[in-house]
Amino acid sequence: MKNNDIKIVDRNEEMNLLKKENIIFSLISQEENRRTQRPHPYRLQNDMVITYRLVAKIEDQSIHSALIDDTLLNSLDLSYEELHNLAIENTMRLLPPRIATMEQAFNKEATDIDSFRYDEVTTAFEPMYVLSNSKNINGASSIVYPGLLEKLSEKFGSNLYILPSSVHEVIIIPDEGTMDERELGPMVRSVNMQEVSSKERLSNSAYKYDKEEKSIIRIEEQTPTLSQEFVNHFLYGNEQDPDMDLEP
Numbered sequence: 001m002k003n004n005d006i007k008i009v010d011r012n013e014e015m016n017l018l019k020k021e022n023i024i025f026s027l028i029s030q031e032e033n034r035r036t037q038r039p040h041p042y043r044l045q046n047d048m049v050i051t052y053r054l055v056a057k058i059e060d061q062s063i064h065s066a067l068i069d070d071t072l073l074n075s076l077d078l079s080y081e082e083l084h085n086l087a088i089e090n091t092m093r094l095l096p097p098r099i100a101t102m103e104q105a106f107n108k109e110a111t112d113i114d115s116f117r118y119d120e121v122t123t124a125f126e127p128m129y130v131l132s133n134s135k136n137i138n139g140a141s142s143i144v145y146p147g148l149l150e151k152l153s154e155k156f157g158s159n160l161y162i163l164p165s166s167v168h169e170v171i172i173i174p175d176e177g178t179m180d181e182r183e184l185g186p187m188v189r190s191v192n193m194q195e196v197s198s199k200e201r202l203s204n205s206a207y208k209y210d211k212e213e214k215s216i217i218r219i220e221e222q223t224p225t226l227s228q229e230f231v232n233h234f235l236y237g238n239e240q241d242p243d244m245d246l247e248p
Contacts, residue, residue: 025087038069095133105130132169153211164202
């Protein structure tokens with residue numbers, strides 16, 4: 001479900017981007033964060049990491065940006081908290097969230113959160129929705145947008161399961177009381193190994209948004225009862241060919 005890209009600008013371009021309206025954030029894995037050689041500001045989000053970037057250009061198929069390291073942060077003359085707040089504000093403005101059914105996601109159709117209406121889908125599985133942003137690039141970051149998961153949980157009328165399928169998107173499943181949570185973590189790991197490049201993996205964990213606590217909780221691991229049929233539904237939806245190439 002992903003064919004867009006992230007472009008890295010060179011060091012000379014970074015200094016030309018030192019404007020506060022260019023600051024955005026990305027949600028990445030701890031492993032990917034450890035690969036970064038330069039000291040840089042970051043914030044933990046469960047077992048994921050929020051990092052900050054200067055965006056040069058946003059195109060239909062790519063986002064050109066540079067990591068904000070400690071040197072750039074000093075040049076911006078911002079505190080960590082100011083950096084984070086600006087990044088949230090700018091990212092929500094530049095990359096607004098979008099949600100789609102699995103079928104709509106394969107057809108590259110999605111809707112904004114305010115217009116979204118939950119119509120219960122009757123299938124052999126729980127209804128699954130793809131949450132990303134308007135460019136489908138680094139769209140998993142949208143789970144950090146203030147109030148977004150709260151709004152979705154109100155629309156679904158339930159808690160939400162969150163399955164990180166890559167840094168570009170997450171799968172949202174309304175908690176209707178019939179889901180076996182033991183399957184979720186193993187399913188995420190299976191999809192990561194089969195379909196997601198190591199650089200684009202976000203997490204091997206599954207999460208739950210508690211609408212009463214208004215917080216994201218990592219689901220504790222238990223003995224898995226994973227079925228390949230359930231994994232295939234997560235990967236391909238109801239109508240998709242399981243032999244199709246997801247990375248054209």
